[in-house]
Amino acid sequence: MELQRVVITGRGAVSPFGQGVNTLLTAVGANRSGVVLMPDWRNIRGLESHLAAPVPAMDVKSMLPRAARRTMGPMALYATLACQEAIAEAGISPEMLDSGQVGVAIGSTTGSPEVYEQFYRDYLPTRSIEELRSGIFFKIMGHSCAANVCLALGIKGEQWAPTSACASSSQAIGLGYLLIKNGRQTAVLCGGADEVHDTVTMIFDVVKAASHKTELPLATPSPFDRDRDGVVCGAGSGILVLESLKSARQRGAHIFAEITGFGHVTDSNHIANPGEAAITQAMRNALHEAGLNAADIDYLNAHATGTQLGDIAEARGIAAVVGNQVPVSSLKGHIGHTLGAAGSLETIILLDMLARQEIIPTRNLKNPDPECLVAKLITEPTRKPLEAVLKNNFALGGVNTSLALKRTIN
Amino acid sequence: MANQEILQRVNRILCEEFELEPEELHAGATLYTDLGLDSLDAVDMIVALEKEFGMKLTTEQEMKEIRTLGDLHQLILNLQAQNTTQASR
Numbered sequence: 012m013e014l015q016r017v018v019i020t021g022r023g024a025v026s027p028f029g030q031g032v033n034t035l036l037t038a039v040g041a042n043r044s045g046v047v048l049m050p051d052w053r054n055i056r057g058l059e060s061h062l063a064a065p066v067p068a069m070d071v072k073s074m075l076p077r078a079a080r081r082t083m084g085p086m087a088l089y090a091t092l093a094c095q096e097a098i099a100e101a102g103i104s105p106e107m108l109d110s111g112q113v114g115v116a117i118g119s120t121t122g123s124p125e126v127y128e129q130f131y132r133d134y135l136p137t138r139s140i141e142e143l144r145s146g147i148f149f150k151i152m153g154h155s156c157a158a159n160v161c162l163a164l165g166i167k168g169e170q171w172a173p174t175s176a177c178a179s180s181s182q183a184i185g186l187g188y189l190l191i192k193n194g195r196q197t198a199v200l201c202g203g204a205d206e207v208h209d210t211v212t213m214i215f216d217v218v219k220a221a222s223h224k225t226e227l228p229l230a231t232p233s234p235f236d237r238d239r240d241g242v243v244c245g246a247g248s249g250i251l252v253l254e255s256l257k258s259a260r261q262r263g264a265h266i267f268a269e270i271t272g273f274g275h276v277t278d279s280n281h282i283a284n285p286g287e288a289a290i291t292q293a294m295r296n297a298l299h300e301a302g303l304n305a306a307d308i309d310y311l312n313a314h315a316t317g318t319q320l321g322d323i324a325e326a327r328g329i330a331a332v333v334g335n336q337v338p339v340s341s342l343k344g345h346i347g348h349t350l351g352a353a354g355s356l357e358t359i360i361l362l363d364m365l366a367r368q369e370i371i372p373t374r375n376l377k378n379p380d381p382e383c384l385v386a387k388l389i390t391e392p393t394r395k396p397l398e399a400v401l402k403n404n405f406a407l408g409g410v411n412t413s414l415a416l417k418r419t420i421n
Numbered sequence: 422m423a424n425q426e427i428l429q430r431v432n433r434i435l436c437e438e439f440e441l442e443p444e445e446l447h448a449g450a451t452l453y454t455d456l457g458l459d460s461l462d463a464v465d466m467i468v469a470l471e472k473e474f475g476m477k478l479t480t481e482q483e484m485k486e487i488r489t490l491g492d493l494h495q496l497i498l499n500l501q502a503q504n505t506t507q508a509s510r
Contacts, residue, residue, distance in 0.1 A: 077440045078457070081465075142468055145461040 017191045018420065020198075020264040021101025021252030022359045023093035027064035027245050027346050030092060032100075035356070036363050039345045042374060046228045046243050046347055049209075058213055060221035062228050064245030064347030065207035079163040082149035084123025089248035089352075090156040090204040091163045097200060098164065101252040102264055105165065112197035114168030115157050116186040117204065117250070118179030119351040122151035124208035156204045156248070168196050174351075177316075178406035179203040180249060181354025185273040185412060187253040197258045202355030204248035211350070212244045218283055220318045232317030232348070233375035234341035235326065235383040239317040245347030249355030256420065267362045271399075272301030272415035283407055285321045290328035293411040294401055298332070301415035305333040307399045310370055311386075312361045314403040315341035316348045317375075323382045325403065330385035333401070340389040344374030354404040358414070361402055365418045369394045427501055428494050434469050435490075438462075448491030456490070470497065476504060 024031060027045025028038035038045070045064040052061040071080060071088055083091065094115075098108070107113055121127070130147055134140070149155060154172035161170050169190060173182035180203025187199030205211075215221035222241040224231040233239040259266055274296030278289030298305065311329055315322045329339055342357045349356050364370055370393040379388050402414040432446045441456060452458045458466065467478050478484070478500065487493050 072440070078459075081461070142472060144468060145464040 012194060015192050015194055016256035017188045017253055017270045018256050018259050019251050019267040019270065019362065020254045020259050021097040021103070022267065022362065023095065023097030023100070023250040024247065024356060024359055025066055025089040025093050026247040026349070026356055027066060029067050030069060031096060032359060036360065039342065039360055039371060042345070044229045044345060044374060045245060046231065048225065048228050052209055052212070055209055055213070058209065058216055059223045060212050060216045060241070061225045062222060062231065062243045063207040063212060064243060064349070066246045075163065079159070082146040083159045084126040084150035084155060085206045085246075086119050086123050086204040086248065087150065087156045087159040089246070090117050090202070090250065091160050093202065093204070093248040093250040094160050094164055094200050097250040097252045101254070102262065103198065103252065107198070108164060108166050111167045113166055113199070114170065114187075114190060114196045115160055115166055115200045116171040116173060116183040116190070117157040117160055117200065117202055118173035118175065118183045119156050119204050120174065120176045120179060120211070122153055122155045123206060124210050125206055126150040128208070128210065160200065166200070168199075175408060175410045176406040177348065177350050177353055178404050178410040178412050179351035179354070181402070181404035181412040181414060182275070182410070184251060184253065184270070184354060184358065184414060185275055188270045188273050191253055191255050198252055198254040200250055201253050202248060202250035203351035205246055205350040205352050207244055207246040215242045215244065222317065230375055232343050233377070234313070234315035234317045234343050234373050235322050235379055235388050236317075236376050237378040237380045239319070239322065239380070241318050242316045243347040245349040247346070247349050247352045247356055249352050249357070249359050251355055251358060266420055268365055268416045268418055269420055270414065271303070271417050272297040272299070274300070274413040276411045278409040278411060282409065285324040285405060286409070287324045287328045287331070289409065289411045290325055290403070290405065291331045293413040294328065294332040294403065297401060297413040297415040301399070301417070303399055303415065305337070308333050308337050308401055309395065309397045309399055310364070311337055311339045311401045312357060312403065313339050313341040314405045315373070316343050321405070322380065325405070326383040326386040335385060335387050337387060338370050338389045338393060338395070339386045340370060340373040342371065344376065354402070354412070357404070358402055361400065361416070365397050365400065365416070368397050370397070424498055427497060430473060431470065431494060431497055434473050435466070438465060438469050446490055448489065448494065450490045451488055452490065452493065474501065476500060
């Protein structure tokens with residue numbers, strides 16, 4: 012069987028800056044931050060992280076019909092809106108969506124935490140199901156985003172929902188890449204979504220990985236910085252249309268980049284602590300699959316969330332694989348850690364860097380941590396030829412992914 | 422409570438729950454075809470009406486026989502009348 016080459020032909024985004032890819036790219040290009048203070052979180056006993064990068068309120072009633080919205084929590088809404096944008100940009104027709112040749116791979120950390128809260132708030136005091144609404148399960152099930160997207164958009168191909176917290180959407184991209192490469196699908200809508208919720212941030216605070224710089228929302232998170240103090244959780248959805256090169260050429264679609272490799276390695280040493288060896292191996296696997304050497308890599312977009320251990324482990328891993336001359340930056344300082352959406356939202360920004368041939372530096376990186384300086388950390392916008400790049404994303408639970416992208420198609 | 426007021430309350434619930442316009446709500450409108458509801462909506466409609474009127478609506482079999490908004494109105498009026506009668510005994 013002939014393996015298919017896989018390219019990206021569409022992008023869709025809902026981010027802390029609002030709806031749309033252009034909204035996201037304009038804000039990040041202007042070096043803005045999506046982080047804000049969450050005043051109500053100050054009332055939660057023991058919680059010391061009161062910052063987040065939520066999606067601004069949207070008038071969703073005018074965007075999607077009630078029948079589609081009734082089974083969607085916020086994250087499924089974000090994913091559906093992002094898919095609509097990505098499909099429109101890629102020029103995928105309703106007939107193609109209906110053909111069974113287009114699938115979805117859209118993940119999230121859990122189902123909607125906002126709806127979980129609402130359900131248990133109503134249920135536990137009464138222990139009664141008499142006022143339970145029919146749509147609630149569809150909002151909190153693990154594949155809420157993928158299922159609702161398929162239903163809303165009439166997609167009949169394969170439906171997958173990788174749920175691996177912060178690596179959900181990078182796994183989804185890897186999965187879509189494999190499905191197309193092996194000829195099971197012609198195109199796959201790939202990505203992830205997540206919501207801002209106190210129960211999500213508190214998980215990071217419990218493991219001492221959330222930022223406490225409440226008075227400095229615009230200065231945190233600060234990946235690779237000497238004074239970094241942890242993650243700021245964000246929300247949104249990033250969706251990419253992955254498609255076989257053959258199909259993209261037949262349709263005359265614009266191609267943003269080719270996916271040439273996907274490294275995916277489990278660290279079974281510890282459920283929470285990042286492991287340099289597995290990070291390193293994920294990047295090596297991506298390079299090997301792409302047929303590239305370290306010297307071929309022009310830029311690396313890091314996962315770097317702003318945690319003490321994670322940023323050092325990643326910087327060391329990067330240095331071990333590509334040395335200290337490949338420029339590196341992280342986008343968490345702009346959009347926070349959008350968890351299940353991180354891999355795909357950040358890849359959308361990375362595609363823009365490829366198109367503009369300019370590296371976006373790490374926001375809030377003022378004083379690089381000497382332990383992270385083993386990698387070449389970028390603090391200013393940097394123009395340079397960008398052809399082959401790597402994109403890292405990791406997750407609690409030992410998930411380590413690295414994606415190899417190539418700008419021009421031979 | 423006047424019958425007209427009861428029907429207005431039913432219609433208000435339907436408008437709120439299912440984002441319908443008041444002019445769509447005529448007695449001959451079928452719930453599933455004309456108003457676009459389905460089996461999941463029917464569950465939510467019963468929950469919302471039971472909460473509004475503070476009573477159990479009816480059995481599943483009786484609900485299956487409700488086709489139009491007029492049928493639903495009649496059911497609610499009958500149940501309200503029964504409740505009133507029982508309360509006055």
